[in-house]
Amino acid sequence: QVDPKDYTFSGLKNETVGRLPGKVAGQQFVIQDCENCSIYIFDHSATITIDDCVNCQIFLGPIKGSVFFRDCKDCKCIVACQQFRARDCKKLEVFLCCATQPIIESSTGMKFGCFQYYYPELALQFKDAGLSIFNNTWSNIHDFTPVSGENNWGLLPEDAVVQDYVPLPSSEELKAVRISTDATRSIIPITRGRRQKNSDESCLAVFFAGDYTTANARKLIDEMTGKGFQLVQTKEVSMKAEDAHRVFQQCASEFIPLLERGPVVALEFNGDGVVEACRSTVNDVFSGTKVFVSESKASASQDVDNFYNFADMQMGM
Numbered sequence: 001q002v003d004p005k006d007y008t009f010s011g012l013k014n015e016t017v018g019r020l021p022g023k024v025a026g027q028q029f030v031i032q033d034c035e036n037c038s039i040y041i042f043d044h045s046a047t048i049t050i051d052d053c054v055n056c057q058i059f060l061g062p063i064k065g066s067v068f069f070r071d072c073k074d075c076k077c078i079v080a081c082q083q084f085r086a087r088d089c090k091k092l093e094v095f096l097c098c099a100t101q102p103i104i105e106s107s108t109g110m111k112f113g114c115f116q117y118y119y120p121e122l123a124l125q126f127k128d129a130g131l132s133i134f135n136n137t138w139s140n141i142h143d144f145t146p147v148s149g150e151n152n153w154g155l156l157p158e159d160a161v162v163q164d165y166v167p168l169p170s171s172e173e174l175k176a177v178r179i180s181t182d183a184t185r186s187i188i189p190i191t192r193g194r195r196q197k198n199s200d201e202s203c204l205a206v207f208f209a210g211d212y213t214t215a216n217a218r219k220l221i222d223e224m225t226g227k228g229f230q231l232v233q234t235k236e237v238s239m240k241a242e243d244a245h246r247v248f249q250q251c252a253s254e255f256i257p258l259l260e261r262g263p264v265v266a267l268e269f270n271g272d273g274v275v276e277a278c279r280s281t282v283n284d285v286f287s288g289t290k291v292f293v294s295e296s297k298a299s300a301s302q303d304v305d306n307f308y309n310f311a312d313m314q315m316g317m
Helices: 122-128 213-226 242-260 273-284 299-315
Strands: 008-009 016-019 029-032 039-042 048-051 056-070 071-089 092-100 104-105 110-114 153-155 203-208 230-237 264-270 290-291
Touching: 008 104, 056 122, 153 242, 203 213, 203 242, 203 273, 203 299, 213 230, 213 264, 213 273, 242 290, 242 299, 264 273, 264 299, 273 299
Parallel strands: 008 029, 016 039, 029 048, 039 056, 048 056, 056 071, 071 092, 071 104, 092 110, 110 153
Antiparallel strands: 203 264, 203 290, 230 264
């Protein structure tokens, strides 16, 4: 029998509390009426509601459904979820991974950055929650109640350091979790999202489903960012033959047979000379693997638009 008390933090003050990996195991969780607390859920859950919390630091592992912040203020959070909603909140700073468009309502002073975090169990928790590490629309915020002439939300500074916002847990029990906040180890690839691009040259690279798709995509991200290019956005989505014609145009026929294996992982890189660098990296590093890479600077921006317009329709964005 599930005891709701095991899945609730309520009325706490000046405390550090949390749940270790395996302790929530896909249940719902409730956090309410907490003040000056550090709260860590190092596991996957069904849904989480956070009500009336003030000046708390919160880490929430992958959430299969929605996370809903209501009447919270001055909180700093790291959150991974399918849906993000905040209502009647003030000054929330959130490092976010969200599969769908995050929504805020009647809220002010909201700031968002890209989720970055690592501990050994996290990758499997993303799988258990049915979340792809490549579907993250953290910066594409929808404000239900915009106020003319005011901006209710913005982005965190690009060099924001996770640990300055949500420090590592200080309690003995929670120190057992082997956390790294080093951006290069983050389970979620760190993307620019809606930030201004540095260059008018982008490149699309698409990996097809197989045993090493995730590893290959991560390897290309490491290679390209190591060369100074920027990862703008990533996406994992299923494609049909007609989608391939739209996105891959004249080379569609060589990729269509690969689509039946499962979803594709697409990456957009940005920077001067990025198309040439991406093509040569793919040739050097993935010689035996079929990868779609934009042909030229001229066609690349169209490739990016074609793919992400298709993907947004698929995801119902």
